[in-house]
Amino acid sequence: NEAPVSTIATIGQHEGQRVTLRGWLYNLRSSGKLLFPTFRDGSGTIQGIVPKAAVPEIVFETLKGLTLESSVVVTGKVRADSRAPSGYELDVEDVTVTQRVDDANPFPIQLKEAGVEFLMEHRHLWVRTPRQSAILRVRATIMRAAAEYFDTNGYTRTDPPILTPNACEGTSELFEMDYFDDEKAYLTQSGQLYIEATALALGKVYSFGPTFRAEKSKTRRHLTEFWMIEPEVAYMDLEGLMEMAEGFLRHIVTKVLETHRGADLKLIGKDEAKLEAIIAEGAFPKLTYDEAHAMLKDAYAAGKIEKPHEYGDDFGSPDETYISSQYDKPVMVHRYPAAVKAFYMQPDPKDPAKALCVDVLAPEGYGEIIGGSQRVDSYDLLKKRIEAHGLPLAAFQWYLDLRKYGSVPHSGFGMGIERCVAWLCGLEHVRETIPFARTLNRIYP
Amino acid sequence: NEAPVSTIATIGQHEGQRVTLRGWLYNLRSSGKLLFPTFRDGSGTIQGIVPKAAVPEIVFETLKGLTLESSVVVTGKVRADSRAPSGYELDVEDVTVTQRVDDANPFPIQLKEAGVEFLMEHRHLWVRTPRQSAILRVRATIMRAAAEYFDTNGYTRTDPPILTPNACEGTSELFEMDYFDDEKAYLTQSGQLYIEATALALGKVYSFGPTFRAEKSKTRRHLTEFWMIEPEVAYMDLEGLMEMAEGFLRHIVTKVLETHRGADLKLIGKDEAKLEAIIAEGAFPKLTYDEAHAMLKDAYAAGKIEKPHEYGDDFGSPDETYISSQYDKPVMVHRYPAAVKAFYMQPDPKDPAKALCVDVLAPEGYGEIIGGSQRVDSYDLLKKRIEAHGLPLAAFQWYLDLRKYGSVPHSGFGMGIERCVAWLCGLEHVRETIPFARTLNRIYP
Ligand SMILES: [Mg+2]
Ligand SMILES: [Mg+2]
The missing domain is CATH 3.30.930.10 (Bira Bifunctional Protein; Domain 2)
Structure with a gap:
């Protein structure tokens, strides 16, 4: 039987039911005969549970070696779980890979820290x-x-x-x-x-x-x-x-x-x-410029800012920070x-x-x-x-x-x-x- | 007593009451001892009625010679009038001119037709x-x-x-x-x-x-x-x-x-x-390209469009017009x-x-x-x-x-x-x- 398509953000409406998610594999952990794939679909992320004993072999094998950011259509049952960040987990029943990211050419942004220039180049x-x-x-x-x-x-x-x-x-x-x-x-x-x-x-x-x-x-x-x-x-x-x-x-x-x-x-x-x-x-x-200047004068006298504010000048960034911090x-x-x-x-x-x-x-x-x-x-x-x-x-x-x-x-x-x-x-x-x-x-x- | 400020669009909420409008003089007709100024404020236009006998002389004299597009603050009583385009007219009681457009240098866009280049230059x-x-x-x-x-x-x-x-x-x-x-x-x-x-x-x-x-x-x-x-x-x-x-x-x-x-x-x-x-x-x-082409072929055969549509080409403007006119x-x-x-x-x-x-x-x-x-x-x-x-x-x-x-x-x-x-x-x-x-x-x- 067809499972209705849901987004991760609205999955709570389908608690206890089977749904289909269309998204990407965001993360994958495994623990012996259990896989924990995390899926994302743009509206949020959700963790799936895949016990080898409970799913068809092809489902377990497909997910087991799947490269991150591969696109997938997943069907499973929605289960409330208060420990999950989104409040729900998915008991995976079926999966179809729309496009598999090449093993030799993995998604360049891994979960570890990358340099800003690299990230901006791959924005x-x-x-x-x-x-x-x-x-x-x-x-x-x-x-x-x-x-x-x-x-x-x-x-x-x-x-x-x-x-x-x-x-x-x-x-x-x-x-x-x-x-x-x-x-x-x-x-x-x-x-x-x-x-x-x-x-x-x-x-x-x-x-x-x-x-x-x-x-x-x-x-x-x-x-x-x-x-x-x-x-x-x-x-x-x-x-x-x-x-x-x-x-x-x-x-x-x-x-x-x-x-x-x-x-x-x-x-x-x-x-x-x-x-x-x-x-x-x-x-x-609300402060007038004059009142703000007086505040900065006191702050300087009390050693709370490094440079005095000259009456008549615009406020510098440290001046603005001091004023707003009050x-x-x-x-x-x-x-x-x-x-x-x-x-x-x-x-x-x-x-x-x-x-x-x-x-x-x-x-x-x-x-x-x-x-x-x-x-x-x-x-x-x-x-x-x-x-x-x-x-x-x-x-x-x-x-x-x-x-x-x-x-x-x-x-x-x-x-x-x-x-x-x-x-x-x-x-x-x-x-x-x-x-x-x-x-x-x-x-x- | 202060009259509440209203916009022309919402003036119906004040029927029978005094309001203040802030806007501009859009048009001015007169008929002997009656003036009919039309005001605009960006939300709409409304006609005012100014009988010489019913208003202070200064109000009548101020409005009488007022140049179009002068900015004005007007107080008056809102009266429903089914003949008025907006459904209401204003019995003017007081007026203040914020800025008077110079008589020697009137608003360049008059109510008569002007050329497009002139209008675009004065957009x-x-x-x-x-x-x-x-x-x-x-x-x-x-x-x-x-x-x-x-x-x-x-x-x-x-x-x-x-x-x-x-x-x-x-x-x-x-x-x-x-x-x-x-x-x-x-x-x-x-x-x-x-x-x-x-x-x-x-x-x-x-x-x-x-x-x-x-x-x-x-x-x-x-x-x-x-x-x-x-x-x-x-x-x-x-x-x-x-x-x-x-x-x-x-x-x-x-x-x-x-x-x-x-x-x-x-x-x-x-x-x-x-x-x-x-x-x-x-x-x-919904039509496929092929169906649209067939429609144009029939139209050409029936003398309804001037040029035949060549299969494989994009549609020209007359083709699109013919299709959409159906x-x-x-x-x-x-x-x-x-x-x-x-x-x-x-x-x-x-x-x-x-x-x-x-x-x-x-x-x-x-x-x-x-x-x-x-x-x-x-x-x-x-x-x-x-x-x-x-x-x-x-x-x-x-x-x-x-x-x-x-x-x-x-x-x-x-x-x-x-x-x-x-x-x-x-x-x-x-x-x-x-x-x-x-x-x-x-x-x-
Ligand atoms: Mg500034
Ligand atoms: Mg086109």
Whole structure:
């Protein structure tokens, strides 16, 4: 009799019944006349039990010498087992090998440790290992939850162009290419300027796509290609933006916990209590730049940080780490000196040397995960700023138009998905946060 | 007393009450001592009534000469009116102008017809007009529904790289750029090869991102930058793929009707009955290539198409239009000659000259909206195909690895979002289907 096809993730629905799994041999242990193959199918892993005495000889012999990552269709009976990581085991009854990995040419990523360069060179295979698969599932949940927050709160998704005629914040670190007829095009670094236009059309919008930075740095935080989600809202001020950013992050963390608690998060080794703390009652802490500076001054005086923070400068990575380590929720630092921030940020009417901006610093030293601001809404000021920054006025004419025809106060932010994945999964390096990382030294596979 | 802030879309919740709207002056008519301003706020438009006798003089005078697209905050009482397109009108009580558009420099897109080049040059403002805003809202619904179908059916979103070291189907029509250290990178034309790798890791996956084609054609169907959604499933065959494609399209059309019936679709001028027909009971029609060829042969004999279809050739645009015009649902044409299809398509075991592939042709002459196939799963055959197509073997080594280590039957398809938007909105040209279209002649704004 036919056994229904099941995934490993949903196998609990078939307890006590026969099912067919379609997947791969992930691991194989044997103990005399008992085999313990572990199967994976993309949704999870499950251990099978194959007693020589209980199965047809061909089944035992097929599995006995089977090479790892061979593709197999397995039929067996589902048995609850509280000791099993997934809660179930499979009493194997039948197996068909779809493709047998050659003995002379085994799966290159074995269960032992391999070097990072080797793993990245084999990323197309490395993604199969349980930890990497789990990270990619959490990434997918983060992306879905991020879009869902906006979709269910009245935002319209509007996609800005990837190929742009000019730089958002100057032309350094831009990837340049030939367009047709001797024109140049540049890969976008942010959709912000474009979604300011769609926000004035549609009110509440967001964009969600890849962005690029031709940065020659080899740090654990930088990719040349990364995904950004950016909301932009007409008639929203900085206070509204901070409230929205908190709701957005709470929604993402809630969904990640709901979907991966006790499973993928455990496998990855993330301390779930740290995520629970983020969504616990109590607003995210808010500090002005001045308050954060004062905190760092005290910290330096008390010998808790190595270098003093110079008033007026942006915060360095150790500064951000110290500030965020004072809280178990993300910290919102707002109203930085305008001089260290982008040209399009609205000055604080109470202190025009400050920008109406906010950086959200993630806990555990993960640094800035969100950067946002209210945007300059005066034509004259924006024009002055563009000129003062040495940006080509002609290229920004359309952007200036937005201040000519029905300008309104408006605000938005950007969140890089990979930073967020690194933070919520507790990863050392962003290269594991995306299926195929692009870095200074790597565009293969 | 403060009136609550409302959007125009949700104003019905405040019938009989005072509300504040934040938006723009879209249109202004006057009739003696009565003004009829129409306001827009991104969620919709509503007409206001301003009788000179009933409002403070300053309110009447402010609105009387107000330039179109000036930003305004308006307070008034919501009144149901069955003659109004939105079902409501606003008895204006107060108005504040946030920014007044200069009389000497009016909003460049007036309510009368403007040339396409002018509109595209002012796309950042054109998106504000009701028809363009409506199209962008439908686009957002399509994108959301497309992702939702996969998210709620056990798929994991995995993002393929945009910067790739080699071409998916040969190196023509690729945008090339310098990466670091004299390397070349190319903008992706499809994420398929990469998500074949993640499908073998995660089982059911999809990608959703921009893709690029450096095509020197100026047709109404081509953009150089467009968005694709691509599912890929391990252990799925062509029959399973066709079933999935139908479920996917039904979900999208259902959501578009649910969200935009009688409103945006009406404004755009789409015949909603054509969309209802798609999701009505009854499976999508399926034709083999051979059956479709026979249909075209009869059509030519009957004088219904101008040119005969040559057996073995791909279908031309008039052929596809004729085939699809026979049905009111999308048509699935499967098993094309392998010679006219891509190298990675699995041959039909019953007739190896045919590929296990499917093109889904949209009704109303919108052509191919989905192209998919079962993929070659044999290492030897795939290697032979890569060589026969003159593709560089070294660049495809990682792709070949997928057939070496646990190869399985697997299938996937790609759908271009812009084609789908054009079809579901009934648009002549794809340039209106995306916020900032990129074509042979345009990368501004
Ligand atoms: Mg910062
Ligand atoms: Mg075709």
